[in-house]
Amino acid sequence: METQSFIQELLKRKGELNLAFLQEFDVSVILQNICGLLNSEGGWVLVGHNGKKFVHLELSDATINNLRQEVNTQISPQPLVYIAKDLDGNNDVVLINVLKGSRQPYTLNNIYYVFAGDSPVVANQDEISLLLRSSNEYTSTWEKTTVIDCSIKDLDQDEIIRTISEAEKMSKGKVLPNTPEEFLNYFQLSDYGNIKNGALVLFGIDPIRFLPQCRIRISVLPEGKTGDKFEDIELIESNLFDSFNRAKDYFRRYNPLISSFKENEWDRDTQLKFPDDALDEAIVNAMVHRDYGDVSGEITINIYPNKIEITNSGEIPSDIIKGKNNIKPHHSVFRNPAIAHMFYLRGKMEKLGRGLTLIRDSFVKAGYRKPEWTFQSGYTTLTLFSKSIKIQLNDRMIDFFAGFKENVFSRQDYEDFFKGTIAEKTARNDLSKLVESGFLIMTGKGSLTKYKRTEKQLPEITG
Structure with a gap:
């Protein structure tokens, strides 16, 4: 399975990546690792592995969904974390991808964690100050730049409300802002009336009016x-x-x-x-x-x-x-x-x-x-x-391309070339195979259908 092969790739690079191994499914410990990675460079948490081998776990889908909700409830501001369960043999494995937080510092129940070595530790005051000043080398500030002369009226309110509704499903009772203005403020997509570029490209009614690159x-x-x-x-x-x-x-x-x-x-x-x-x-x-x-x-x-x-x-x-x-x-x-x-x-x-x-x-x-x-x-x-198409080129196809000199032709031209020795159905089948294998392109419809040679050469008649 794809997830298992990905896990094997992760294990090969465990010395190069922030990769935490947890052999027990302990929600509090998992959350500490996630918070630490959010405040560091991001990384992976593998639950059901002790660093050397997989260990036995049996986890229900409800347990995994509860973990997702706990992440969104206990860690603030709301982070971007991917949690998936798969099987390794007869054992359940939980793979958690933690993206480096773009809104550092993050807290778990008002406690700051950072990732040190292969485990989370409580951050000291110097580390917290550094997080507040740090920037992400690959993260653009463009999406958080104010759009001149843009207001909340230039945004599609229904799209924002749909997003709020989906966000609430992930938050297990944690109250997120439920009005468009407050929701955008929470996610730094607006600043109390000042609409940011990110909000406009996400929800704009006519974003091209402000940003011509939105195309x-x-x-x-x-x-x-x-x-x-x-x-x-x-x-x-x-x-x-x-x-x-x-x-x-x-x-x-x-x-x-x-x-x-x-x-x-x-x-x-x-x-x-x-x-x-x-x-x-x-x-x-x-x-x-x-x-x-x-x-x-x-x-x-x-x-x-x-x-x-x-x-x-x-x-x-x-x-x-x-x-x-x-x-x-x-x-x-x-x-x-x-x-x-x-x-x-x-x-x-x-x-x-x-x-x-x-x-x-x-x-x-x-x-x-x-x-x-x-x-x-x-x-x-x-x-x-595209999916490669292999066809068995028959003698008719080869003879036609060798002997017919026009670059554009009709199905009737193909039939006439063989002087009544092939049926209409045979001609259609031949031409359809040649179109779908890239030797011809078809234009027009019905009686106006034409076929045109492409640059792709039939190997049987090249040279």
């Missing part, structure tokens, strides 16, 4: 990077939650399909070329991790015949990804922690600190090529490769 551009390029044709361009200029839903809906409508045909049958088996969950996670990652301070840094999503490229401003720290897809367990740090926190409360980020791993493992599990991350000039590009 997602989706382009479909059926001829690849070297082509000059755009089949479809979608501009999304809205707040992040609405933008996420619209981008998600776009992929649901236009995510390219692949098909397999059975000989002499009209029906075909069809599946999406890209895993849905990985696409959703990729969109969230681009939104949460991008550098919003770059006014020209809109998110661009380019859909090619055999891949999708998602580019956002801001580079992933070099110690997280080695090469193009070797993801290392790491101390998770968000460039925009307030934005990330709101996405977490809304259920858009289910594996905090492991989004990159989720994307990679979704593709690997489905048998796809591993995604690749590249970095250039302050931008990150994630390339998602």
Whole structure:
């Protein structure tokens, strides 16, 4: 299972990461470790392991949910912590990812803890003073900068109320501010009437009016990077939650399909070329991790015949990804922690600190090529490769491409080339296979349907 393999990766790097081992499920001790990591560099707590081997635990889902609520109730201000239960053999294991707190210092029942060595200790006055003055090297101050001439009326109140409702479910009776103004103040997204950039991109009715970089551009390029044709361009200029839903809906409508045909049958088996969950996670990652301070840094999503490229401003720290897809367990740090926190409360980020791993493992599990991350000039590009399509090229396909000289043609042209020796159904099956394996692109509908050669070459007739 993916979580187990991730745990094994963590264990290999236990000398490099803040990794606490707890062999007993003691809520008070767990909370002390979480608070200490929040006030330090972040890290991981592994409950059900003594540092050398797994130990026997039996935990119910209700116990894990209660721990989540205790974190949100006992630690202040409300932190960003991911808690998951999985199995190692017959034993329950609890994996807790603690992100370095963006609002240090954090307290557990009014006591400050820091992480020293491999365990939490009560902070002294000097350490508390240092926490108050410290800054996060990867955390931007942009999201907490005031937007000139923006007021609470420029925000979508319904989106804020939905977020409040979701936050209350996680707090086990702890009273969080339940009005939009007070809620934004609590999470440092406004300062008593002064709306911050983070609030505007999260909840703005028309954020592009204030921040031109609040845009997602989706382009479909059926001829690849070297082509000059755009089949479809979608501009999304809205707040992040609405933008996420619209981008998600776009992929649901236009995510390219692949098909397999059975000989002499009209029906075909069809599946999406890209895993849905990985696409959703990729969109969230681009939104949460991008550098919003770059006014020209809109998110661009380019859909090619055999891949999708998602580019956002801001580079992933070099110690997280080695090469193009070797993801290392790491101390998770968000460039925009307030934005990330709101996405977490809304259920858009289910594996905090492991989004990159989720994307990679979704593709690997489905048998796809591993995604690749590249970095250039302050931008990150994630390339998602479609499911490779292998077809058995038949003699008709080879003869047609060798003998037909026009670059654009119809299904009737394909039939006529063979001078009445093939049926319409055979022609349709051949052409559909060639389209879905990237040798042709199809334009138009019905009687106006045309097929155009791409740059992809048939290996049987090259050279």
